[in-house]
Amino acid sequence: TPAAQWTRPHGLLRPVDEIALLTRRYLHETGATRDHLANVAIAVRKMANANPLAVMHGRPLTREAYHAARWISEPLCLFDNCLETDGALACVLVSAERARDGPHPPVYLHAFAQGLPRQHHTMVNYWCEDPLRGPSWTCAEALYRSADFGPDGVDVAQFYDAFSPLVLLSLEGYGFCARGEGAAFAEDGGIELGGRLPVNTSGGGLSEAYVHGFNLITEGVRQLRGDSPNPVPGAETCLVTAGEGVPTSALLLRR
Template sequence: MRGKAVIAGVGHTRFGKLEGRTPLSMIVEAVAMAVGDAGIDKEAIDAVMVKFPTSKPEFMFGQQVAEALGIQPKVGGVWDQGGAANIGLISQAALAIEAGLCEIAVVCFADNPKSGSRHNYSRPHGADAIHGWYGTPAGYAMIARRHMADFGTTREQLGAVAIAARRHGAANPNAQLRRPLDLDTYLASPAIVTPLHRDDCALVSDGGAAVIVMSAERARKLQVRAPVPILGFGQGNTSWSVAQRPVLTTTQAVVSGAKAFEMAGLTPKDIDVAQIYDCFTITVPMTLEDYGFCRKGEGGAFVSGGRIEIGGALPINTSGGLLSETGMPGLQLVIEGVRQMRGEANLQVPHAKTCIVSNQGGVMTTHATLILSQ
């Protein structure tokens, strides 16, 4: 599958609090922008693949999206992997195109938890709620605490992730949060669930995004302006709840990343820029460890000293990530990867030829990896 499919177009709405906007209306806007970016006719799209809105899941939502777009697709529906669904759907689109089930797919997502309901982010987690486990941060806090206990990871090292994201977001005119962060401010931010504090946590955001996937051959025939080849992809699902996992500091990102690197014929040393899912700061060092950028337990040291900032050895989340650009789960990271490969990013990494993108869902429950090139 190396290089057989491309991302031909990308689009997104504004991010932040978008009063009066529904997920459907934001998807339509984002898809229209992606179609325009690809320079194709909407009628050429024959697959509509959707991550459902987390704040208000709806039955047959994929078909509602197709109707709103005015498309009767050959392939369509909703994929449920939480934040990993976006890359999961891009992978499924590439496979469906290779199998001849469709020719051009749109992968899209939108949600409005900022102006609407965020109940699903703060709900109690089953029987564990009697022990105080309410909301998503609690599970990540347990994982962060275990990583600290096992490997000596520090808050200052987690702070390096937040500081890098906020530095990049401050330079991004589309970012929801454009306020730089220093270490003293980070350390003084209020606790959410110890050891995670406010600036360790992703934003809550309204917004929508979409990408167009087609074969490299079709992109040539349609004279697409700037198609970005997909070199590799992979998935891995931890699946078990946090309380049932025998080890908290390793996830199936190991499997997902290994498959993507194998397909791409690359190793971590070949990657120039990374867009790593940063719903909480702890996910970045752990994902880098699981992908093989450093050994297990060395992620905290790896992200420190400006290494992951623009100008560093491995710039990460160059548009601000979930901590600064938008908390919407994952597709914006793919879009920034595409822009880096096109040479069109706001904070462009010079001479970047490869980009790895990670998505995850739940509490490090699902994982998907994508490797892009020029």
């Protein structure tokens, strides 16, 4: 593509390389550190350790192991990257009337949106005024417009986590905190069970399996049915997102 002439000669060959460059900018601007990325990797690994179906079930991740891991594309190490897995999942989508007669409690698709900001090219929006204000911001505006609640009404979230920094950027883009505050939001167990917003409760792409985010949808449904391996008490609503950094989409589920 025409954009590639400005990136490929400088070593930006893989998705991880582009996200690494974006992450470096995020750390520079916000004062966050790799320890904040570790918070994400460790939080979702804890979720996976309670999920017998997760690839990383029974394989705890310590902060020391995180910082000792090899680089994939600095500042992203092995544990900042999603798994490479095979998998299969299915969702049955029917009318609300038909769902009431099904064998399981129905979970309703409350709202849906897609988002793509202006001047977007390739995976990272280098050409826009603010590369850290990605497609999730555009998507969130449309999503909440079509819903009867906003981020304050979301009980649990399933964020596309091909790379750990995407979780921090998604926290900001979908309105759970201000720009640049995602790292602080995830501190002190903020995205773990019992935290401000439990995230990726099956382990996500980083620790359950990477099937291009489909497992985030099924986990959202399980969560609202009370079937999740990491149930959030009283959860009535769940946000499920596609990738930050690329043309994206999101769902709001409710029971």
